[in-house]
Amino acid sequence: MEETTYPVKIGLEVHGYLDTKEKLFCKCSTDSDDAQNSHICPICTGTPGSKPMAPNLSAVKKMIQLALVFDSKISYDKVIWQRKHYNWADNPKGYQTTISGAHAVVNASSGKFKGINLTEIHLEEDPAQWNPETGRINYNRSGLPLIEIVTEPEFHNSEDVVTWLKDLLLSLSYIKAVRKNAGIKVDVNVSTYGERVEMKNLNSLEKIKKAINYEILRQVENHKKGIVQTRDTLAFDEKQGITIKMRSKEGASDYRFIPDPDLPQLKITKKLVSEVKGTLPEMPETKLARLLDEHHVDEKNAKVLTRNLELVEFFEELINEGIDIKKGLSWVTIELLRVLNYNKKTLEDADVEILPTHLAELIKAANDSKITVLKAKQIMNDFVPKSFSLADHADEVSNISEEAIENLCHQVIDENAHVVSDYKGGKTASLNFLIGQVMRLSNRRADFKSATEVMKRLIG
Numbered sequence: 001m002e003e004t005t006y007p008v009k010i011g012l013e014v015h016g017y018l019d020t021k022e023k024l025f026c027k028c029s030t031d032s033d034d035a036q037n038s039h040i041c042p043i044c045t046g047t048p049g050s051k052p053m054a055p056n057l058s059a060v061k062k063m064i065q066l067a068l069v070f071d072s073k074i075s076y077d078k079v080i081w082q083r084k085h086y087n088w089a090d091n092p093k094g095y096q097t098t099i100s101g102a103h104a105v106v107n108a109s110s111g112k113f114k115g116i117n118l119t120e121i122h123l124e125e126d127p128a129q130w131n132p133e134t135g136r137i138n139y140n141r142s143g144l145p146l147i148e149i150v151t152e153p154e155f156h157n158s159e160d161v162v163t164w165l166k167d168l169l170l171s172l173s174y175i176k177a178v179r180k181n182a183g184i185k186v187d188v189n190v191s192t193y194g195e196r197v198e199m200k201n202l203n204s205l206e207k208i209k210k211a212i213n214y215e216i217l218r219q220v221e222n223h224k225k226g227i228v229q230t231r232d233t234l235a236f237d238e239k240q241g242i243t244i245k246m247r248s249k250e251g252a253s254d255y256r257f258i259p260d261p262d263l264p265q266l267k268i269t270k271k272l273v274s275e276v277k278g279t280l281p282e283m284p285e286t287k288l289a290r291l292l293d294e295h296h297v298d299e300k301n302a303k304v305l306t307r308n309l310e311l312v313e314f315f316e317e318l319i320n321e322g323i324d325i326k327k328g329l330s331w332v333t334i335e336l337l338r339v340l341n342y343n344k345k346t347l348e349d350a351d352v353e354i355l356p357t358h359l360a361e362l363i364k365a366a367n368d369s370k371i372t373v374l375k376a377k378q379i380m381n382d383f384v385p386k387s388f389s390l391a392d393h394a395d396e397v398s399n400i401s402e403e404a405i406e407n408l409c410h411q412v413i414d415e416n417a418h419v420v421s422d423y424k425g426g427k428t429a430s431l432n433f434l435i436g437q438v439m440r441l442s443n444r445r446a447d448f449k450s451a452t453e454v455m456k457r458l459i460g
């Protein structure tokens with residue numbers, strides 16, 4: 001969007017699914033994409049009389065990781081689970097259990113990420129999934145551990161929001177705290193001249209950008225007409241590209257937050273926090289700096305690598321396998337990406353399993369002239385979705401003998417008499433064609449240099 005003089009303030013509430021095996025208050029699996037209602041129990045279906053179990057420690061640790069990475073102040077005392085009441089089909093208990101609300105001490109506050117202040121970070125459980133078309137309810141999602149990250153309203157345009165969210169998603173992927181495939185849901189607050197409005201459940205960067213741009217223009221136009229903006233909750237209709245008023249924003253009191261009598265205070269100890277601190281992974285900025293300073297990777301390639309955790313980890317493992325950095329770079333940033341793009345796959349895809357050890361074998365074999373570089377690239381085409389050891393295919397891929405090369409050269413000369421006479425007549429480029437034929441007939445197993453020498457000798 002062009003620079004404006006409108007008093008735009010934008011704040012975000014980002015919800016992510018924590019990557020845990022079990023739900024927040026029961027032992028049910030978090031594989032929510034499995035058959036509907038296959039991971040449920042009396043607790044996560046809100047059966048009367050059921051009581052929540054102690055909160056999933058793994059979810060608590062991941063929350064602490066996020067709080068540490070985002071330089072937040074972690075709360076140690078009076079962290080009390082709250083019941084947030086509302087009646088809807090997706091909420092069998094009639095309340096959602098959360099560490100937020102008017103009277104809550106949130107898990108972490110006063111954080112900062114990429115120049116934006118974070119108001120709070122807190123844990124909560126996901127409601128069930130209600131399908132408005134079929135009326136069916138899937139409780140697999142009920143009770144999944146969610147993290148909510150709330151920013152101060154410090155953004156002023158949609159571009160900054162999208163850039164910031166991309167950085168946030170990258171950092172979250174480095175921490176591996178949030179389930180990547182589950183995506184994120186973002187509630188976006190926008191205020192210009194009047195009260196702020198809240199746009200709920202935006203689940204893609206594209207939608208977020210469109211919704212913000214539309215809402216700013218709508219509010220500015222209304223302001224010109226003298227219409228005063230009230231505090232509303234909106235939905236973004238992507239098809240029409242407009243926002244639609246759902247309801248006037250309910251105050252926090254409408255949720256009737258009360259402390260949950262079934263759950264004890266969430267005790268977070270300094271010991272637990274320092275334990276988590278010890279396991280924090282390297283973040284994108286640190287990794288980028290290390291690639292530049294330690295490995296002397298050029299800036300362009302370093303950025304390509306660090307934008308994708310799986311790719312940069314693949315590269316690092318390749319280097320650990322003893323592959324020269326410069327060589328490794330081109331095999332990863334050119335060849336590996338070429339093969340993946342061709343197959344419309346990424347390293348993150350569940351069905352893709354390419355091992356750095358297998359690529360390392362391939363590169364070493366090419367370096368030692370055991371196979372040709374062309375052959376290595378051809379083998380790599382078959383690495384998607386699953387790579388394999390070169391050792392298992394040595395007989396089919398290793399370089400053919402000098403004698404075999406010479407036989408092939410004879411065959412090519414016989415089959416291409418006119419090209420040979422072109423060459424003899426001074427058209428040197430014809431040699432490339434003849435060598436190309438040798439490579440093709442050998443299934444890329446003729447050493448290029450030897451083939452060239454033999455061919456030159458034969459047609460002299």
Ligand SMILES: [Zn+2]
Pocket residue numbers: 023026027028039040041042043044045143
């Ligand atoms: Zn359950």
